[in-house]
Amino acid sequence: MIKAGVVGGTGYTGVELLRLLAQHPQVELAAITSRAEAGTRVADMFPSLRRRVDLCFSDPASARLDECDVVFFATPNGIAMQQAPALLDAGVRVIDLAADYRITDIAEWEKWYGMRHASPECVERAVYGLPEINRAAIAGARLVANPGCYPTAVQLGLAPLVEAGVVELGSLIADAKSGVSGAGRKAEVSSLFAEASDNFKAYGVAGHRHLPEIRQGLSRLAQKPVGLTFVPHLTPLIRGIHATLYARVAREADFQALFEQRYAGEAFVDVLPPGSHPETRSVRAANLCRIAVHRPQGGDTLVVLSVIDNLVKGAAGQAVQNMNIMFGLPETDSLWQLPVLP
Amino acid sequence: MIKAGVVGGTGYTGVELLRLLAQHPQVELAAITSRAEAGTRVADMFPSLRRRVDLCFSDPASARLDECDVVFFATPNGIAMQQAPALLDAGVRVIDLAADYRITDIAEWEKWYGMRHASPECVERAVYGLPEINRAAIAGARLVANPGCYPTAVQLGLAPLVEAGVVELGSLIADAKSGVSGAGRKAEVSSLFAEASDNFKAYGVAGHRHLPEIRQGLSRLAQKPVGLTFVPHLTPLIRGIHATLYARVAREADFQALFEQRYAGEAFVDVLPPGSHPETRSVRAANLCRIAVHRPQGGDTLVVLSVIDNLVKGAAGQAVQNMNIMFGLPETDSLWQLPVLP
């Protein structure tokens, strides 16, 4: 059994990680830390876990995370970068669900995240944990930077086109819509039911932290810089991201076949038949990305539709997928549950 | 492997049953019938099942349901009563998720359901499938009448009090609230998003079909007739029932202990600590009933709060639980998934 620790299990990413780890056949949940909630039974905070997760939150100071095989950081940005180095030194594998190790350009990271990086020397050792693009490197990684939710949906949706070099790289557009759980379990007025329900809005049009992450990922695939306009929106879902992606055709190709071949054999990416419109609920609570590619009226603009559950394939599920790869387990362990519909 | 057939898999109860059966370690899905959708791939109708359920809906006439070990009816009322007798004769076990075999008084059934009963001779052979009350009979049953959603939440919430004879039986009140999936996957104006969202209403106050079913169940437990006022409401949830139950104290007792003892050892009924308020989302997508018992201001009126997912413990999950019992399988097979929260 793999001994797993979770740092910061009180947010939505944390409770989803607990849900998946508690059902994992090869994992023993060893510790869950939370400074604010030390001593509280996990199941008192999340009644969905009653009678199944019998741990209390423990104080980060006293938890023996260094005795774990793997530690997940489900913390705000800026925590993992302080604590991961010691764990790595102790031989513990680390998966950071926050953004600390996602951007390799330290200055860029510091600009977008507004703080000094505490362990820049670890950044280059970190592997970007998007398995469908980076599986081999993940298998050998000690430190995985788990991708952001928008970056997962957008990169999986554009990767086949960018890798094949069949679209113009200077004017990609990602119009993305996220459920409200993406804002986290923080007490903020803008996330209140009475604010976010029956309401739709864009936000961060001037610049969102996931923009440099997506740009970095696509530029690697293209092996040259890409230009991207990224507009995130808030939509009244609990879970789900729908990315609508626009790209100008640069070279003719069988785009449907391109996607099908690129993701053939992938357990967690499902390319839909031509003419399809994937729904966010078709991946609800499951580690899946469903994709459809369109070319409206046979014009120059391709439209790719890509959906994920932001808490699963966009966060906790992908983290477990990465763990499975790192430990040589079947990639689908604990991730094979069917979506919940309706 | 148990060969299972599903008659009428195109509604919400049907797709939920498919979700659970497809993940059951001991079940092989042999046939799913639908007259209207014969030939359609199940996964084309329900994209959540893509790549996991590879069947097409088959015509009821040609499906070899008599070769199944068990057949589930996820049909409108009035279908099972016509088809079950032949299947039973062929040695097939039958679980009816509709109401055909729930009421033992045929005249009463015909009054509430507005049709003649086609197989009244089977009614007395049918076992009412509420395992926490009726487990032994279910184990030996050939024909199980799976309870309604409201009746499950209400009976589990009142059973300890009624069995122990500690409340007045003449004036029980069940104020129940249901998510909209309870109305089924029928194209009706009243179930439209623009009608049911951001809206709350009671319905059927004059009389709802689940009233005689609940009354019959509670009267059996009390071994005398009970008086019940039952008011169902529609609330903007997809899934979930919350029953708020009111009973006057007839005899003092430790009510909390009464509930805890009654459900000790039950895998799917969770009695919460004193002072709790169970939420419907704490059982979302799981085969669970969570219950809390209150005595406000130490007065004469007990308040019991009981929540289930109407599609799982209130329908498909309970049907699988019944199947597990009928076939001697572990009762939790395929029903051990954690609730999805948030």
Place this chain on the structure above:
Amino acid sequence: MIKAGVVGGTGYTGVELLRLLAQHPQVELAAITSRAEAGTRVADMFPSLRRRVDLCFSDPASARLDECDVVFFATPNGIAMQQAPALLDAGVRVIDLAADYRITDIAEWEKWYGMRHASPECVERAVYGLPEINRAAIAGARLVANPGCYPTAVQLGLAPLVEAGVVELGSLIADAKSGVSGAGRKAEVSSLFAEASDNFKAYGVAGHRHLPEIRQGLSRLAQKPVGLTFVPHLTPLIRGIHATLYARVAREADFQALFEQRYAGEAFVDVLPPGSHPETRSVRAANLCRIAVHRPQGGDTLVVLSVIDNLVKGAAGQAVQNMNIMFGLPETDSLWQLPVLP
């Protein structure tokens, strides 16, 4: 024109009050105060008011509220009781939308609200502002205690029965369901979209602050103490309260006629025909209470269904109605807008 001031206009009650006052033909909005938001343009916080409300929030210290004809307190509990006396001394009429002056028994108030009352001498001068019950007194009032949202729905629903003495007064039950705006515009985890959406729960079963207020109001009508079990629930609506009220028949009467006669001539109470089920959306954004009375299966238990918009008839609309009465204006001024459906 009536010069109106609003203290604490940053919550949902406040913005709703601004919406109504800004459209009132006889009112000039003179000042809106907020310590936290002093200097902020009201329309920057509430974009729905852009180009129509041109005020900034002003500091409570510098606002000349004593020059207003009427001041509304849309503040948390405990503010009006400190500031109202000086305004009253200055000849300003005061309408408190919070609870400071609702309960005449000071000790009872202090127990439920957990603070010392700062102006107990004003409590007996305060008039409870439920116009359909108290209109004459409101007309002459200098200080009005605007009722709570639940108390409005429950009292209007039970008043005809209690006044007529036709139901048992010892065992009334109010099972009430509220939209999430009732919890206010406070940043609290429990009111987040991802917590409150697709979820239903009871809360405060052991005792809610509106219980003594309702009990006081009904006891006045009955001219003797009443016994009430009050269970509030949170339902995924932005606006709306649905009260389901249960009462045992003590004396036979034509209950439908009783309600129709009691509210004949009332502009804001609508008694529905027999067999009706009022929906919360049928009063959305309007100053209305719609009521239906049922006697299921001709039994001993009456069921009354009563719906309001908690922010309008349950708060800001009722406050404007009270103002209209106090100033001798047509009671429907600014309150005659039709509900928004769908």
Place this chain on the structure above:
Amino acid sequence: MIKAGVVGGTGYTGVELLRLLAQHPQVELAAITSRAEAGTRVADMFPSLRRRVDLCFSDPASARLDECDVVFFATPNGIAMQQAPALLDAGVRVIDLAADYRITDIAEWEKWYGMRHASPECVERAVYGLPEINRAAIAGARLVANPGCYPTAVQLGLAPLVEAGVVELGSLIADAKSGVSGAGRKAEVSSLFAEASDNFKAYGVAGHRHLPEIRQGLSRLAQKPVGLTFVPHLTPLIRGIHATLYARVAREADFQALFEQRYAGEAFVDVLPPGSHPETRSVRAANLCRIAVHRPQGGDTLVVLSVIDNLVKGAAGQAVQNMNIMFGLPETDSLWQLPVLP
């Protein structure tokens, strides 16, 4: 008083029109027709209109629509084109809220709407009723084609750029999100609460009927053909459209000023300050379009955000605005109500 008739008042556009007309100071509602509901009281179908709209639906055959001053068609496509000619001959002004007279190219219309046009001779007499673009022509019109909901949001959002010739016209993109009321009050599975709630999806990517309408409108403004990719999405709102519009800069300009000048003096178009993100709820139930223009990271791509209430500025409100213009009334009559927030 203007005598107004409504043909087909049983859908969401119809009830919204009734709400606005019933509150219009210069309008007398003379007749509302519905074949299916003839004889039903309007307020029995729409309880929000109880005690305020006292009409019954009348049979289209017997209603004396030719005695009205204006008749609104709130019907499915294909009805107005049959009935409008006779009314026009009788001197009645006609406003069609459906699509019959929106597209001037008859062949194009017949292709997208899948039927023969019954009164092609009227098409060229019809005035496209987008007041902010076409006000003078509307003032003199006998027959107004009220724009579609998406076309309103998209055209108002792009008009300043297209008229000024500052963007590339060949590659405009409109990524639009609509609430579910846009699908109408039709009993369809895809519009059920349990399907559309907590779900997000694109639809009609291959081609939506509003595409030719938008293209026609923008091409007129540009005085040359424009190329447009239009992707509509369904989002879990009752009301609201959010259009996110992408255009490549062709010529430098002060884009903020361009918008502000273009809509200066418009009562129903509100250009927000730089950096704003309009929310759909900020126009809920109001005849408003709010717009913000962005240029992310100072790049080549402009992003315009445009929100309306699809039932008001996108349908019934715009129809009343057109009526006001046609009859020389103040344009804001009955349209000056503040949005409902929250």
